[in-house]
Amino acid sequence: MYEKTRFATLKYLKIKRVEKKDIASLVWVQGHNTPFTVPRPPEDGMLWAGVLHLHGLPWVLYEYSEVKLKDTKKKYNIWENEEKLLQESTLSCKK
Numbered sequence: 429m430y431e432k433t434r435f436a437t438l439k440y441l442k443i444k445r446v447e448k449k450d451i452a453s454l455v456w457v458q459g460h461n462t463p464f465t466v467p468r469p470p471e472d473g474m475l476w477a478g479v480l481h482l483h484g485l486p487w488v489l490y491e492y493s494e495v496k497l498k499d500t501k502k503k504y505n506i507w508e509n510e511e512k513l514l515q516e517s518t519l520s521c522k523k
Contacts, residue, residue, distance in 0.1 A: 432505070433503055433504070433505055434503070434504055434505075435501045435502065435503055435504075436480040436481060436482050436487065436501065436502055436504060437480070437481045437484075437499060437500075437501055438478050438479070438480055438481075438490055438499060438500050438501065438502050439478070439479055439481055439499045440476045440477070440478050440479075440493060440496050440497050440498075440499065441457040441458050441459055441460065441476065441477050441479055442457065442458045442475065442476060442477075442496075443455060443456070443457055443470065443474065443475055443476065443477050443492075444456040444457060444458055446469045446470065447463070448469055452465050452466060452467055452468075453465075453466050453467075453468060453469040454466075455469070455470065455477060455489060457477045457479065457486075457489075460479070460486050464477070464479075464488075464489040466489060470492040471492070473494050474492035474493065474494060475493075475494060475495075476492065476493040476494070476495065476496050476497070477489055477491075477492055477493075478490045478491040478492070478493060478497065480502060480504075490502070
């Protein structure tokens with residue numbers, strides 16, 4: 429097994445709403461039909477969510493911001509066997 433380095437696009441999306449649940453919170457962002465589940469809600473004043481996009485699809489909520497920041501790229505590491513799983517899940521999402 430070996431480790432590869434990849435890049436994902438970090439895009440800032442407006443937070444539409446936050447639903448507080450018993451053990452987690454759901455963060456809804458513009459342009460995404462399903463919420464991100466996070467252990468605790470964003471702090472007051474956080475209006476933007478930095479979302480990592482993998483192969484053009486929203487992947488993971490990376491950070492919050494009070495203002496819209498410039499889209500950028502972030503480097504991440506992936507193990508060989510994880511890459512195959514990510515490719516399979518990405519292909520099934522695009523269908």
